[in-house]
Amino acid sequence: MKTSFISNLAMNNAMRMTIARGQLEIQQLQKEAVTGRHADIGIALGAQTSSSVSLGRDLARMNTILDSNALVSQRLGTSQLALEAMSNSAQQMLETFIVANGANDAPKLSVMQRDVQAALETFTAAGNTSVNGEYLFAGINSDVKPLEEYTVAGSTPKAAFDATFLGHFGFAQTDPAAAGITVAQMDNFITNVLEPTFMGTDWNTNWSSASDTNITSRIRNGEVVESGTNSNSLGMRSFALAAVIGMELLTAPVTSEVREAANARAIEYSGQAVTGIDNQRSLLGVSENRVSKADVALESQIKILKLHINDIEGVDPYEASTRVNSLLAQVETSYALTARIQRLSLMNYL
Amino acid sequence: MSLTSALNAAQTSLSNTSTQTNIVSRNISNASDPDYNRRNAALATNVYGAQVVSIERAQDQALFRQTIKGTSAASGQQALLSGLETIKGIFGGNDYETSPAAMLGTLRDTLSTFASQPGESTLARSSVADAQTLAAGIRDASAAVQKVRLDTDNEIERQVGKLNELLARFETANNNVTRGTQLGGDVSADMDERDSLLKQISGIIGVSTITRTGNDVAIYTSDGTTLFESVPRPVTFTPSVGFAATVQGNAVFVDGVPLGAGVGANSTAKGSLQGLLQVRDEMAPAVQTHLDEIARALIVTFAETDQSAVPTLPDQPGLFTWAGGTVPAGATVVPGIAASFAVNAALIPAQGGNPELLRDGGINGAAYNANPTGAASFSARLDAFVVAIDTPMGFDPASGLSPSTSVIDYAADSLGWLELNRSEASSASESREAFRFRAVEAYSNDTGVSIDEEMSMLLELEQSYTASARLISVIDQMLEALMSTVR
Numbered sequence: 001m002k003t004s005f006i007s008n009l010a011m012n013n014a015m016r017m018t019i020a021r022g023q024l025e026i027q028q029l030q031k032e033a034v035t036g037r038h039a040d041i042g043i044a045l046g047a048q049t050s051s052s053v054s055l056g057r058d059l060a061r062m063n064t065i066l067d068s069n070a071l072v073s074q075r076l077g078t079s080q081l082a083l084e085a086m087s088n089s090a091q092q093m094l095e096t097f098i099v100a101n102g103a104n105d106a107p108k109l110s111v112m113q114r115d116v117q118a119a120l121e122t123f124t125a126a127g128n129t130s131v132n133g134e135y136l137f138a139g140i141n142s143d144v145k146p147l148e149e150y151t152v153a154g155s156t157p158k159a160a161f162d163a164t165f166l167g168h169f170g171f172a173q174t175d176p177a178a179a180g181i182t183v184a185q186m187d188n189f190i191t192n193v194l195e196p197t198f199m200g201t202d203w204n205t206n207w208s209s210a211s212d213t214n215i216t217s218r219i220r221n222g223e224v225v226e227s228g229t230n231s232n233s234l235g236m237r238s239f240a241l242a243a244v245i246g247m248e249l250l251t252a253p254v255t256s257e258v259r260e261a262a263n264a265r266a267i268e269y270s271g272q273a274v275t276g277i278d279n280q281r282s283l284l285g286v287s288e289n290r291v292s293k294a295d296v297a298l299e300s301q302i303k304i305l306k307l308h309i310n311d312i313e314g315v316d317p318y319e320a321s322t323r324v325n326s327l328l329a330q331v332e333t334s335y336a337l338t339a340r341i342q343r344l345s346l347m348n349y350l
Numbered sequence: 351m352s353l354t355s356a357l358n359a360a361q362t363s364l365s366n367t368s369t370q371t372n373i374v375s376r377n378i379s380n381a382s383d384p385d386y387n388r389r390n391a392a393l394a395t396n397v398y399g400a401q402v403v404s405i406e407r408a409q410d411q412a413l414f415r416q417t418i419k420g421t422s423a424a425s426g427q428q429a430l431l432s433g434l435e436t437i438k439g440i441f442g443g444n445d446y447e448t449s450p451a452a453m454l455g456t457l458r459d460t461l462s463t464f465a466s467q468p469g470e471s472t473l474a475r476s477s478v479a480d481a482q483t484l485a486a487g488i489r490d491a492s493a494a495v496q497k498v499r500l501d502t503d504n505e506i507e508r509q510v511g512k513l514n515e516l517l518a519r520f521e522t523a524n525n526n527v528t529r530g531t532q533l534g535g536d537v538s539a540d541m542d543e544r545d546s547l548l549k550q551i552s553g554i555i556g557v558s559t560i561t562r563t564g565n566d567v568a569i570y571t572s573d574g575t576t577l578f579e580s581v582p583r584p585v586t587f588t589p590s591v592g593f594a595a596t597v598q599g600n601a602v603f604v605d606g607v608p609l610g611a612g613v614g615a616n617s618t619a620k621g622s623l624q625g626l627l628q629v630r631d632e633m634a635p636a637v638q639t640h641l642d643e644i645a646r647a648l649i650v651t652f653a654e655t656d657q658s659a660v661p662t663l664p665d666q667p668g669l670f671t672w673a674g675g676t677v678p679a680g681a682t683v684v685p686g687i688a689a690s691f692a693v694n695a696a697l698i699p700a701q702g703g704n705p706e707l708l709r710d711g712g713i714n715g716a717a718y719n720a721n722p723t724g725a726a727s728f729s730a731r732l733d734a735f736v737v738a739i740d741t742p743m744g745f746d747p748a749s750g751l752s753p754s755t756s757v758i759d760y761a762a763d764s765l766g767w768l769e770l771n772r773s774e775a776s777s778a779s780e781s782r783e784a785f786r787f788r789a790v791e792a793y794s795n796d797t798g799v800s801i802d803e804e805m806s807m808l809l810e811l812e813q814s815y816t817a818s819a820r821l822i823s824v825i826d827q828m829l830e831a832l833m834s835t836v837r
Contacts, residue, residue, distance in 0.1 A: 005795055007795050007797070008381045008382065009382055010795045042773060043769075046770045047773075050769075053446055053762040053766075057454075134727060141727070142726045216730070217729070218462070224733070350809075
């Protein structure tokens, strides 16, 4: 007759599963207590794993944009400094022209020419500023030096000007025959011949290798700004035009009336240069502002994302360690019980 | 009544006790054999007192059926879970380091950095290098998925072989039982053997049994196909030599009827065969389809378009290409595209390519060059790539994931799909294992040996033996007394 409803095999195995489960869980909880994340994210999150992975990628992307924004800020900041130098030299040139107004004697003219040349050289140097091997004012054509130098030997723009003058008047600007040029002729030359070579496509052949397309940078998801400018702007063209008039026409052997008329035009173009360059500065200022706002937005987004990721993937390490402790107690109880049950046998009493 | 009959009864009692002791010692020696069912010597009374009539074997058909059912379900679920675990392993650990989603994220970040400094040729090189890592990752994942299918196919072959062998042994055991039953002998040992085989068979394939006259057992699969009736029915399977996305695995035939695969993460699989079939024919191919779609979407995303004012030329593969060398049209999966997915050799420096073409385009001729002047800081195309990775596009609805999403989200969704199944399979496996364990425990409690009980019975037998022996000696003395009177 069967009286008992427990077999020795079942009794020996009873605690086995409890112990095995407990040990497995302790191992996982230990991992969780240390890392603060689920031991196996896929098992814990199931389908939500995809959002955990996506959020992780988004976070990495934002950090990358933040890094590249630092680069953009640097480019914009350096551009601002260079443009400031250009603007200052435009201002100095303007003042030089105003001071030189009405001057006809050679020493004054040569001082004027020297000052204008210095201003042009400063302008050219600033226009050719490079950062990280990129020319700042070349537009997207950033591997090519954007501005030609006027004052060096064999200069392209100088040769182009000489050819333009010779082509129009039939003699060089240094020729004494220049004294025969009337005010009307000079005005006509500046307005209809000289100005178009600066404002038209000749500028790109003689003076500038920059691209009209500015460098653009993505500073945030969905926000792209111009992170540079180029040397084809109206301000830069006017600067060069004013400087050339100052260096070539004012020092030419022309009558004082013609010189005065040319000086007036030079002052006009210098004024345009100051305004134009300041315009570029304010445009870049807008970009700088947008970058810094984007940085702030990105940083707060990163914080929120981190919190969100932690909500999804994270576990409470205190809870995990508390559970480890209670599980350890449980497993130890199982061990003790198993040992005692093993000892429990009728054999010991026979 | 006479003294002689009393002596006979006492003798019978001695013989009974020795038979019962034999049974007890057999029970004790098999106490830790999980396939052993407790025996009991049934006594019946006749004119000479009690006589052992038969040796009863403890049985409980209902619990045994539960055990078999639990074993099938747990083993099928376990096969599915370990298949999913292997597939998940392809994509790395907790951070999914080797998943297309993670590697595509890295490529996007590098491209984004490159877009902010398009003149840096080192960034062009590292972008191409990241693209190569991604392409190799997708290729490797595709190969690994097919390897999982091949390994599973081999495992199916092994299991089918084992099943046929078990069925052959079952036939022997069943014949022994029926023959023994006809002859009226003790068939307990053969029945233990038969039950043990049935337990093993149920781990491979879900079965139900019918016991017929003469203790003959017939086995049917859960689908109702005959697996064993007097003779084992053939279970046949032809393993495949190799697997690719377009290769279908062969079915397992039980008595000519194909065995269905399990369905769902909380699988309907009964026995490991159905679980393995599910991994080979459902789970792994689904992951392969996801990889194919990711590869196709990347080829489309990075394709070069004709830059002429009036475009006439067709789109051509750009950064990524494949064995077909074309840009697949439409949102339709191209099976196996992931297996030959690669970075265009025209961009790889080690193969004589120029990584800078990534910035300008023009791999397929000048008409595709978006930056004909070669401006160093041309970032529009790179930026467009970065944006395109995040822009929703069409995916084949047959792949089972969202038909309109960005390629990077699709890659993440694919992981989500896998983990959803793995997570469900894991919890289902835990509960089924627990069910199996409880069923086995209940069956063991009902039919197993308790040494304590056997020992107490032994005490009882000892007493009975002593009493019988005492009886014989008393009767002997009485006969002695009788004889001395006669003498």
